[in-house]
Amino acid sequence: MSVRPVSFSAAGVHVLHEEGGHEGDVAWADLGFNAAQRTATIACPVCPSVSTWPVGGGADPEMGQRLFVHLVKRRQNKTWLQSLAIAKALCDADEGPERWRLKGATEDLT
Numbered sequence: 001m002s003v004r005p006v007s008f009s010a011a012g013v014h015v016l017h018e019e020g021g022h023e024g025d026v027a028w029a030d031l032g033f034n035a036a037q038r039t040a041t042i043a044c045p046v047c048p049s050v051s052t053w054p055v056g057g058g059a060d061p062e063m064g065q066r067l068f069v070h071l072v073k074r075r076q077n078k079t080w081l082q083s084l085a086i087a088k089a090l091c092d093a094d095e096g097p098e099r100w101r102l103k104g105a106t107e108d109l110t
């Protein structure tokens with residue numbers, strides 16, 4: 001989980017690579033997303049490090065889950081509420097309903 005999302009925008013994700021002390025912006029199109037495997041990947045914009053985030057959010061459940069909801073919305077062309085429901089269902093299936101951290105309010109996601 002070393003390359004982590006810090007904030008989201010219309011253009012992409014601001015990320016921090018803790019071990020490398022790197023940070024920068026990654027465009028939405030440059031993020032990896034595999035809905036079948038329930039994972040997202042973020043490549044450090046500075047060095048070759050890549051981190052894989054499970055739908056449950058790994059070491060940072062809230063930000064990892066937000067990342068996944070954003071990717072469902074953009075890659076599967078869904079609304080926020082649809083994306084929340086899809087991501088939560090995948091998370092529930094993987095890790096049980098106690099794992100989910102996000103509320104329903106879409107304004108909390110950005």
Ligand SMILES: [Zn+2]
Pocket residue numbers: 017020021022044045046047048049
């Ligand atoms: Zn790096």
